[in-house]
Amino acid sequence: MTRSRSSNIHALPVPSVSRLRCSRALVSRGALCLALVSAPGATLVGCGFQDPDEAAVAPSLHATSIPQVVGTNSSGVGQLNTAGVLPPPAASAAGADTSLLVGGPPPKATNTAPDADCGSNSQSAGLKPVVLMFNFDVSGSMGDLAFSGCYDPKLKWQPVVAAAKAFFADTASSGLSAAMTFFPGEDPSGTAPPPGGGGNGNQYICQASSYETADVPLTALPSPVFATALDAVDPDLNGVPWRSGTPTGPGLEGTVAQIKALRVTQPNNNYVIVLVTDGQPAVCGAQIDSLDNVANILEAAAADGIATYVIGVDNPPTPTVTMPAPAASAPAASGSAGAPPFMPPGGGGGGGGGGGGECAHLADNLDALAVAGGAMPNAMIIDTGDPLKTAADFKEAISKIRDENLACEVSIPKAPDGKNFSKDEVNVAYKDSTGTDHALVYDASCAAADAWHYDNETTPTSILLCESTCAAVQGQVTAELNIAFGCETKKPLGT
Secondary structure (H helix, E strand, O other): OOOOOOOOOEEEOOOOOOOOOOOHHHHHOOOEEEEEEEEOOEEEEEEEEOOHHHHOOOOOOOHHHOOEEEEEOOOOOEEEEOOOOOOOOOOOOOOOOOOEEEOOOOOOOOOOOOOOOHHHHEEEEEOOOEEEEEEEEOEHHHOOOOOOOOOOOOOOHHHHHHHHHHHHHOHHHOOEEEEEEEEOOOOOOOOOOOOOOOOOOOOHHHOHHHHOOOOEEEEEOOOOHHHHHHHHOOHHHHOOOOEOOEOHHHHHHHHHHHHHHHHHHOOOOEEEEEEEEOOOOEOOOHHHHOHHHHHHHHHHHHHOOOEEEEEEEOOOOOOOOOOOOOOOOOOOOOOOOOOOOEEOOOOOOOOOOOOOOEEOOOHHHHHHHHHHHEOOOOOEEEOOOOHHHHHHHHHHHHHHHHHHHOOOEEEOOOOOOOOOOOOOOEEEEEEOOOOOEEEOEEOOOOOOOOEEEEOOOOOOOEEEEOHHHHHHHHOOOOOEEEEEEOOOOOOOOOO
């Protein structure tokens, strides 16, 4: 028989403030917890039924028998009025909550008895640390005017480096770690690769093992050590020569090896590669330098959970210095740089054109690498020509990578001693950078605000924040999840 439901709450008195929850026996018969806050320090708490037939089984189940918390003593424990009849409610203070709260967890308790507040059975869990592994192109095409008028350091190297330094020093990068590897590497023997490319892959800069140690090891951000390292390879600051060639593939292979080594001792990090380059691979020979080879390296990394973002530093629209055209017998200019310097007037392939030609552009080949990297469908191409805009665009690109990868996933921690994990008795909150707690609700569809879900609804291993919640957490300088066990999982109202 279907029973009619009453809109009235028939309440059962609660014997003490240490048990502000309905007993399991009553819950099994449809009892609801309730609280009425009529003014600060005057909270009505109780347990009752919406079904009058259930309420009739005990004479005490009557709305006027809800005990009243009329204040607190010096230790903060509520004092109960158990006279059985509610006095007229006190005038509500401005802004006081006068809503009727039905269901959900009780007010925070300090004991650990069964049915007590599950806050005492909680674990803090840091969001997965994000590690950005930079592969930074320091080849001559980033600023060697002696090689090409398209490689003006004032338009390429200097604004890009200024923006990179600002990112590494930015307090908004707190909570992240980064490492940086320069390519081409500096051969300890001092042997330079052959000019114009065409190497056989045997030289130092074409060996993946040359890049298995970062120039800047894993370092928490913000940090000045990255600026120091960038200054050390800057020819304008130190008189060091521009490095020759663009061994993109070996540099990436070395960085993947670094990540695999780091995973041994730091397996829970979210490792992401950031490739900063201005040109196509060059100097190590056709097989190593082919885009297919580099794409294969990135695809394998992506399959292993290592995404790669590609930031392309374009050449300026036209040369800033007029250069003599190369002799007809000269090889196509990919030279010390890697970024093809010229297109003949009216367009055409890389190399060949001299003064008066347009500088070659990069988007097509770098887009292919971005797709293989698995993070974005396109490379983020930074236009050059206006140094201030170049610096702003580069910082925006690198900040986008940071924000997209601030972790919104955490492995489910081990339940406290004496507790067994139940996926239906887990609650999640996060503490923002001001120390304020934000309670979340479970919603597998992520349709609700302030929600989370499991990675696998049947056999979960991780907790993930829904997109809007993730965005809120990403807006914090620091954030920490609190995962509570033993209380029925909070869900959106009406579900």
